[in-house]
Amino acid sequence: MNLREFLHMSGYAGFVWTAYGLTAVVLLANWWAARRIEAEQQASARRRMTIDKEQRT
Amino acid sequence: MWTWLHKFASPPHAYRLLGKMAPWFGWSSLALIVLATWWGLVKAPMDYQQKDAFRILYVHAPSAWMSMFTYVVMAVAAGIGLVWRIKLAHAAAAAAAPIGASFAFLALATGSIWGKPMWGTWWVWDARLTSELILLFLYLGYMALRSSFDDPQRADRASAVLAIVGVINVPIIHYSVEWWSTLHQPASVTKLDRPSIAIAMLIPLFIMIAGFQLYFGWAICRRLRGEILRRERNATWLKEIN
Numbered sequence: 001m002n003l004r005e006f007l008h009m010s011g012y013a014g015f016v017w018t019a020y021g022l023t024a025v026v027l028l029a030n031w032w033a034a035r036r037i038e039a040e041q042q043a044s045a046r047r048r049m050t051i052d053k054e055q056r057t
Numbered sequence: 058m059w060t061w062l063h064k065f066a067s068p069p070h071a072y073r074l075l076g077k078m079a080p081w082f083g084w085s086s087l088a089l090i091v092l093a094t095w096w097g098l099v100k101a102p103m104d105y106q107q108k109d110a111f112r113i114l115y116v117h118a119p120s121a122w123m124s125m126f127t128y129v130v131m132a133v134a135a136g137i138g139l140v141w142r143i144k145l146a147h148a149a150a151a152a153a154a155p156i157g158a159s160f161a162f163l164a165l166a167t168g169s170i171w172g173k174p175m176w177g178t179w180w181v182w183d184a185r186l187t188s189e190l191i192l193l194f195l196y197l198g199y200m201a202l203r204s205s206f207d208d209p210q211r212a213d214r215a216s217a218v219l220a221i222v223g224v225i226n227v228p229i230i231h232y233s234v235e236w237w238s239t240l241h242q243p244a245s246v247t248k249l250d251r252p253s254i255a256i257a258m259l260i261p262l263f264i265m266i267a268g269f270q271l272y273f274g275w276a277i278c279r280r281l282r283g284e285i286l287r288r289e290r291n292a293t294w295l296k297e298i299n
Contacts, residue, residue, distance in 0.1 A: 006099070009108075009109035009110070010103065010108035012109050015110055015170050019113040019116055019117065019166075019171065020094070020113075022166055022167065023120065023167065026159050026163050027090075027272065030155075030276055033155070034276045038279045038280070038283040038286075040283070041286035042286060045286050045290075045295050049295065
């Protein structure tokens with residue numbers, strides 16, 4: 001099987017590549033969202049602790 | 058076992074453990090998903106009827122499986138939270154919901170993309186498709202219900218009830234192809250006797266399902282850590298992460 005045949009997917013290229021592309025987009029979006037939520041909460045926890053420390057001193 | 062459970066249910070311990078587990082889940086899921094994608098798109102033989110369109114199976118079936126698996130995880134976590142009043146269990150249910158919703162969306166979207174060339178339509182209101190759509194709405198309803206409460210404890214309890222009641226939809230999705238006449242094909246992998254799908258086509262499917270499971274493991278570790286931090290706003294142990 002050459003590259004052209006592979007990309008052609010026996011005439012179903014539009015369907016197959018859209019399905020795989022959409023899956024990649026959703027998995028990557030979820031990856032990004034999960035990392036962002038964790039990083040935001042960590043940053044917010046650090047901010048609160050800094051304010052807390054400043055108020056004590 | 059109870060000592061271990063109580064130790065795990067303590068937020069600082071869970072937070073650290075999830076942080077250690079996440080990279081293992083992440084890298085192994087990436088390896089398996091890449092391997093299964095190559096195997097499914099290149100190495101697996103072409104189907105004699107559906108030609109290469111059948112390769113959508115390798116993203117559609119794992120997404121559909123994960124949408125149901127995640128719902129059961131969410132409902133069990135919500136049940137544990139409701140019965141034993143373990144806050145971490147409620148946090149796990151809340152963390153699982155968006156992951157499950159994205160799998161349900163993927164199952165519906167890739168199914169629709171597969172349905173157009175095979176059935177000649179993007180969508181039909183048949184039992185399998187409709188019950189999967191209800192699953193997506195259950196996830197969205199669960200998240201909407203949670204966000205409608207200011208008090209996290211009330212949000213936990215109300216959303217847990219919805220998650221538990223909604224779990225009835227999972228066996229309905231699974232058996233819908235047997236109970237009702239539907240365009241969707243009957244089960245070919247999860248049968249009690251033996252799968253009616255060639256082993257060469259089955260191997261990449263199982264690898265992809267394993268990859269998706271590990272991806273879920275990674276995503277819930279990260280989201281649950283975020284959820285723990287959000288809930289433990291004023292806890293003294295947070296100083297350690299600084």
